Amino acid sequence: TITADSNVGSCGFVNGQVDVSAFNSSTFVIVWGDETDDNYQYAIYDNTGSLILGPTVIYNVTDRTGWSSISVSAFNSSVFGVAYFDPDATTDVHYSTYTSSGTAISTANDLTSTEIVYSVSISALNSTTAVISYVDQTDDDASFQVWDYLGNQAVAETDIDTEVEISYQTSVSALNSSLFVYGYLDDFDNDISFGISYSNGSGYVSPIDVDSSIGTQWHTPVAVATINETLFVIAWWDNDGSNDISFQTYYSNGTAFSDVVDASDIGAEYLDVASYAASTGISICEDNETFVIAFANSSGGYIESYYSNGSMWNGICLETDPCICPGLNNNWEIGLSDNCYIDSDCDLGTGKLSFTGTGTATCGANIYTSSLGDPGSGGTLFIDSTCTIFVS
Incomplete structure (x- = not known):
């Protein structure tokens, strides 16, 4: 275990206090909100856990309300974008980009300046553009924008759902350079939902309810991750009394691929899923058929691994050449x-x-x-x- 910051204070309920994104197979960037120092920071590590750069301050907060949300996504092997909620009086969503050597490209671009926003997520579509999702508490909307790495807005604020009420959870993942999935908590209907949109802002799949009875917790976590260009997974805390951490995989046209699977009956206020990054082409295994789900509560942290069909995966990647024997005691x-x-x-x-x-x-x-x-x-x-x- 590598400790990037040993004193960050309280994390709050928002799913997104810390996030990571890989540049390549050997280096990654980690971002987090530091409540103790009242700022957001990033650091870059290699896959042995050695610090390469940082920690570096992204943004200093002057009027913190106790809430924070930050998300990161690599555009390629040398550039990454960060989206974060600014809990100052203006309650903005900010967007900044940097090189892996620490050079700022474009910083603190305001996506919003009038809405109250508590949850932010970013996913690079390709090497130049990224989609940023957030829940607009002023209008009760689940919204997104598309920006390039130079700080230029490509698609203005677009709503996927115009009635989500007090929802503090959103997650976005690029399926390819022109399509992305947007998962969110619909607190108005007590649903876990997702929609799929094109990178030009037009809709592809209207919102679909994955679970229509998840209880009334407005901070119920939800996360989406692309498995490959045609499949994605959505995971959530089913807080309706069953207390399950559940997931389901879908095709990019919105059709279900797996059944709903309960990964755990341990309720968790924090969860995330990871598999494939469309912008960098990085995946857990070369077959692009696996993903991991991580979740945590006051008792500890847990990790489970699965195939896209919902069956358990042992964490061992298959050989690059499927015709070559993988070796003793391996499937x-x-x-x-x-x-x-x-x-x-x-x-x-x-x-x-x-x-x-x-x-x-x-x-x-x-x-x-x-x-x-x-x-x-x-x-x-x-x-x-x-x-x-x-x-x-």
Whole structure:
């Protein structure tokens, strides 16, 4: 565990007090609100936990109300954007951009100056533009804007939902350079909802209710994350008495992919999900089919990992080449559309061999495994004269 700041004060209820975004496979930026010093800060680390730059002050707060929300997203390997709620008297949403070397590109751009805003989220669409979401408490709207990294507004304030009441939760994630998903708490209807929009501001999928009975907590957390260009996950705290941390995956057209899955029955005021970043192309695994969900409450922090279909994932990424054995005691998932020809003996030990999709996989070698997976609908495993599959 790496401690970026050992004295930040109280975090409050807002989901977004701290956020991270990767530049590449070896470096990332972390941002947070420091209640003790009355400011927002960022720092850059490598993947060993060594500090590269910072901590650096993003913005000093002069009239803090106790609330804060901050979000970060990398445009590419050298530029990142930060959106944050300014709890000064003007209650603005600010947007700033920096290079990974610490140079400010554009700072403290005002997205709003009259609305009261408590929750902010940012996601880079590509290497030059980002979408910023927030809940406008003055008009009770769930809104977004699109800005470029130079500080120019590309799309003015646009509402996804015009009646969300006292909602302090919003989350946005780019599916690709022209499409993004916007998740939020609809406190008016006590729903967890999402909408999908184009980067030019026009709507693609009207708001869909994922859970229409989540209790009456206005700070019920919600988070969305892109899994790949056609799938995303939305997670939330189901505070209707069941006290579950739940999630569901969807296609980019708004159609459900997985069922609702309860990751935990431990209620949590803070949660987030992570998988794939459209702007940088960084994903947890190269197959872009996995995600992690993290949640925390007063008892501690928890992390769970899943496949996009809602099944548990062991956290081990598959080999880059699906036709190559991943090694002893590791699961081996072969996509039949890859038309694998397996020509080297493979001992999976306790690992499981499974097949997905349609197509063929031809085996010219011995495969030792404890259990053989179902080839799936339309899937076929051809065994030639030199191949034997042992199931112990």
